[in-house]
Amino acid sequence: MIKVATTLLGITLLAALLWWLVNGRAIGAFNLDTSEPVIRIAVSQTPLSSPFFIAKNKRLFSQQQLAVVLVPCFGGHKCMEMLLNHEVDFATASETVFMFNSFKQPDLRLISSFVESDNDVKLLTLSGGGIASLDQLEGKKVGVIKASASEFFLDSLLILNGIDSSLVERKYYKPAQLVEALLLTEVDAIAAWEPYGYELTNTVPEQVVQLPSRGVYNLSFNLIGLGEKGKQAESIPGILAALEQANLYLITHPKQSQTLVSEILGISFRQLNWSWQDYLFRLSLGNALLSNLHAQARWALDRQLIMGSEVPDFRAMFSKGKSLALIDEPLEER
Template sequence: MNLTLPICAVFLLLMSACQPNSNGMGDWKKSPIIKIAVSNTPLSSPIFIADKKGFFKQHGLNIQLVREDGGVKCFNELMAGNVDFATTSESVVMFNSFYRSDFIVLASFVESDNDVKLLSMSSQKFNDLAAIAGAKVGIVKSSASEFFFDSLLMLYHQQDAQIQRVYLKPTQMVHALQKGEVDLISAWEPFPYQLAEESPQASQVIGTKGLYNLSFNLVGLKNNRIDTQNKQSILQALSDAINFINENPEDSQLLISEILDIDKIQLSYLWRDYAFRLSLSNALVSNLQLQSQWAIDRSLVPKDNRIDIRQILDRELFESAMNEHTDEHK
């Protein structure tokens, strides 16, 4: 009896079964290139890990990361049509919600209650906020930097203090403070750590851990070229990356220190304040609403343009992606 044909047929069937599916590793090169503007901060770790560890590829995605300094620049790149998605803080989302409603928040992927700090080169002069009158303060306009600073002023009843706001780019903050161009800076990590390393005499004006909860989010345009399945796959890849981060913190820190060229000791110092989780919660809505009211009260935005924040959160996409991901892992 000739068994050659049946054996070949069985072999071909087995080979076919072993091939990746349409969303598998083998098809990522055939997928359209999807560009994500990523802020050069450890807060973006899930994006970097998903890329470095191949989680995007495992979900059939052909991702190209476009690295930028700060969430404001990332968001601007998205609005200019240069990228498909961007990472940014909730403050940037809030400010832009007053001027446009053509973007969505797909998910938050990390939170920190100690990422933004108020710093000075003179601990004697600015040992508390009571001495802030007349000071020049370096701030990144329309960002977490500005909301954090104003929150401190309100908390310590200094909102009427006469100060000079000096709007700077994130990368200009440390240099401006060191050169005496400003008296204080409201800056996010890793710039406070950089300042401490270069200028040991610099210090935090007050302890601010727990005063402000910053989140980093993935945002995109509502009607872009990326279909729903690919959007869901991006969220699923980020979920895998976050699981990896939480299960392998040391390996994750080593990867991020190499990617961002940050000293491992510095990164460990920052890492302890990060809570990596994929969410789209009511806490984010409340935070955005609080910041919206602050921006209106300070006349930073046109109050008549205020929208329902829930309109720019894509809960249906998020829940669908997570439910599908859970089913796949049962």
């Protein structure tokens, strides 16, 4: 009888150990206070998510009495999918991903952008390829990612430079195929976001030409929720406070931050440093972002990239959660 009881106890302890290895280790890694409701945030594995990596590493969420689990996902589209499937409480994604999903998910809430870049998407070509200036794009082939920031960026660039878009042939690729398409001369230029600009430059460093395009498109990475109720709504001020502290650390300790983020993402310090100077780490929710969303939504409708007839009411989809002086400017009617 004693032997049986001992065996059962051993099995119970083994089961508990296995559970801890699968679940408890993740909880411990995030320094969670398990007495608090766990908040799960889908975080895209990109340097744009650096504020979340810093907040986790420096225990800034715990300082706000929040039990936060960062769930890795690859790309804003996947993070958004996890949110819509109720696998997580919040997600990180670009404003373009938010815009496309807002047409069919009116309960989406944009809580705050936490980083911006006006040089993340670039128009790249190779020297000797016949394109030395933007006006030479006519009659050329440009590789883009369909219905994405890449295609919106290209259209915006053409309009700003008075170039008839019908005279530029666009060829569609998946993000990871763009660099190869250019190297194989399937296209004359590509509209690519990072890290593909770095990848191309690292492959043929003496041949890459970046055509003037900085400031044409302002990318933002954002914290997104689905409705505002219960533990999600209650956790928003604490999450934003932690991100505010993380952004301050990123600004005041750039080398330490880059070292930490490069280790977390498994990329070289050199690659991370390549685009770091283009990042503006700050919490923001105001007219600039609102205007960007409206412009992209009108573009998506005009190009029939999405079903619908009206631009969503993005103002109503901005979070009402209270936070640190979050609104960067008054949300005046336009």
